[in-house]
Amino acid sequence: MGKSKSEVAEEPCERRTSPSKRIRLDVTASDFAELEDHHPYGALPGGNVFFSEQARQAIRPSDLLPDDDAWLHILGYCNGRDLAFLVRVCRYFYVAGHSPELWRDLVLRRCHTEKRPIRSVGPTWKDTYVKLFYSEIPPHQPMSIPGIYSDTMYRLHSCRSFCIPKVWLDRSPTDTLERVSVKDLTVSRFKSRYENPNIPLLIEEAAKGWKAFERWNQPEYLLxxxxxxxxxxxxxVAPLPGNFSLDAYLDYCESTILEEAPLYLFDRTALEPGSHLWNDYMDDLQRSCPYWDPELMKSNGHDLFQVLGEGRRPDHTWLIAGPKRSGSVFHIDPNCTHAWNAAICGRKRWIFYPPGVTPPGVHPSADGDEVTLPLSVGEWIFQFWDEHIQRKQSAPRHERPLECTAMPGDVIFVPHGWWHLVVNLDKMNIAITHNYVSDSNLSNTLKFLETKLDQISGCRDREESIKPEHLSEEFKKALKQQVPEFLNKALKVPTWTCRAWKDAEAPKKSVIEQAKEAGPSSSFSFSFL
Ligand SMILES: O=C(O)CCC(=O)C(=O)O
Ligand SMILES: [Fe+2]
Known part of the structure; x- marks a missing residue:
């Protein structure tokens, strides 16, 4: 359980002092390896081939190319009709050709080309494809096929169906993030203990009294x-976004489809000011969390981007929803902002690394423009969990990662510059997040807007938003007119005060060079902030 300092002081001594106790309490890599289910088509890890005389003598398609990745890649060029034929050619193609990601990509590409939203889903992505573009036929029943030995396929399946550790499902001693009950948190305590020193915090039950918390659990209401x-x-890991009707997306979350990185709903328009869903929490937010009350902007310095006006400021409000194991891979929030994130339905596991302390497996370029990292939560867990736990237990205290589970109704404060990864733990998870600038991060935000034009986000694809090259000037101008005291104070701070951006002036090394220096970690992909 994450503990406030006073709680820690009252703990029995052996828990505080015995490292072996702590080691036993932490989740280990093997806790994830107990998979939710067998591979639906019976694929086994490659080494099993040595136990099968028959398999060793047979020539398989996978012997003809260097690895199964290559076959999956090639199958990715097939259209739906060809893939449907190919899966009938041999056992290997049957298993490889039913990879859910291949059929998902066919759905996404065709919906994109035909400008069609996904309005219904089936029990597998192949069923969805058939249902959307042909007619409803009885659902595909996966057959378990003997003799398919493939590390690639088995690893993908592990990333799709890793076990969620039991201790993540409730408050537990593995939680190290500070937590405070909403009843005990005042504006001044929040600002002085957490926002100003830039410390993440879990605020227990802060959203429990929100109308959204009552109402959004009922699918009919949302629909x-x-x-x-x-x-x-x-x-x-998907080539294109998918546009879903809400009923289809709720069915998708409830379905048994297992994917390496499920499609995640991250919608910036659903909570527009004045909208019905926005009204379901905004008054309640002002009452229960006065430190984030936008109405008090002039006195508490919260959400200073407001001075630009709603349409002109960068995106800042998102409705988030996703199925079990969906989530966000490691990132730092955009534009040097703080955020709060309220879990409305379902639980979320959070992992934080402090500013300037790069999580294992994450390789930012020196200027932060590019980051290489595993693209799915499952892949990160399977490759880097041991290193994460080692750092959680024995890195210098101020460099240790923090972890916690947010229960429905809890709100997390995400301070600027902190790396974080989030994984959803329940079948259906809904959250609200707002990003903001306050007097505590204003000086850094101004430096960021001035010097990191390539990294500015949330304002490039909307006509009315201020574009990156003008944002710094426009923001300063509006601050000067409306809240000059905050601007003057921020301009007096000469350097970055957050280590996330301290080394920004270091000579640029390419991401490839850095990844090479970091050693032979098996798979990296590129992503851009
Ligand atoms: O709920 C999540 O997936 C986390 C979202 C997040 O990282 C954020 O809102 O900044
Ligand atoms: Fe975030």
């Missing part, structure tokens, strides 16, 4: 208020 609109979903 009523989302009728006729679609929601954008993305995945780090």
């Amino acid at each position: 009523q208020h989302a009728a006729g609109r679609t929601f954008r979903t993305t995945s780090g």
Whole structure:
């Protein structure tokens, strides 16, 4: 359990002092390896081939190319019709050709080309493809095929179906993030203990009294208020976003489809000021969390981007939803902002690394423009969990990662510059997040807007938003007119005060050079902040 300092002081001595106790309490890599289910088509790890005389003598398609990745790549060029034929050619193609990601990509590409939203889903992505573009036929029943030995396929399946450790499902001693009950948190305590020193915090039950918390658990309610609109979903491993109707997306979350990085709903328009869903929490936020009350901007310095006006400021409000194991891979929040994130339905596991302390497996370029990292939570867990735990237990105290589970109704404060990864633990997870600038990060935000034009986000693809090259000047101008005291104070701070951006002036090394220096970690992909 994450503990406030006073709670820690009251703990029994042996828990505080015995490292072996702590080692036993932490989740280990093997806790994830107990998979939710067998590979649906019976693939086994490659080494099993040595136990099968028959398999060793047979020539398989996988012997003809250097590895199974290559075959999966080639199958990715097939259209739906060809893939449907190919899976009938041999056992190997049957298993490889039913990889859910191949059929998902076919759905996404064709929906994109035909400008069609995904309005219904089946029990597998292949069923969805058939249902959307042909007619409804009885669902595909996966057959378990003997004799398919493939590390690639088995690893993908492990990333799709890793076990969620039991201790993540409730408050537990593995939680190290500070937590405070909403009843005990005042504006001044929040600012002096957490926001100003830039420390993440879990605020227990802060959203429990929100109307959203009561209402959004009922699918009918959400469906009523989302009728006729679609929601954008993305995945780090999918080639295109998917636009879903809400009923189809809720069915997708409830389905048994297992994917390496499920499509995640991250919608910046659903919570527009004045909208029905926005009204379900905004008054309540002002009452329960006065430190984030936008109305008090002039006195508490919160959400200073407001001075630009709603349409002109960078995106700042998102509705988030996703199925079990969906989530966000390591990132730092945009534009040097702080954020709060309220878990409305479902639990979320959070992992934080402090500013300037790069998480294992993450390789930012010196200027932060590019970051290489595993693109799915599962891949990161399987490759880097041991190193994470080692750092959690024995890195210098101020460099240690922090962890916690947010229960429904809890709100997390995400300070600027902190790396974080989030994984959803329940079948259906819904959250609200707002990003903001306050007097505590204003000086860094101004430096960021001035010097990191390539990294500015949330304002490039909307006509009315201020574009990156003008944002710094426009922001300063509006601050000067509306809240000059905050601007003057921020301009007096001569350097970055957050280590996330301290080394920004170091000579640029390419991401490839850095990844090489970091050693032979098996798979990296590129992503851009
Ligand atoms: O709920 C999540 O997936 C986390 C979202 C996040 O990182 C954020 O809001 O900044
Ligand atoms: Fe974030």
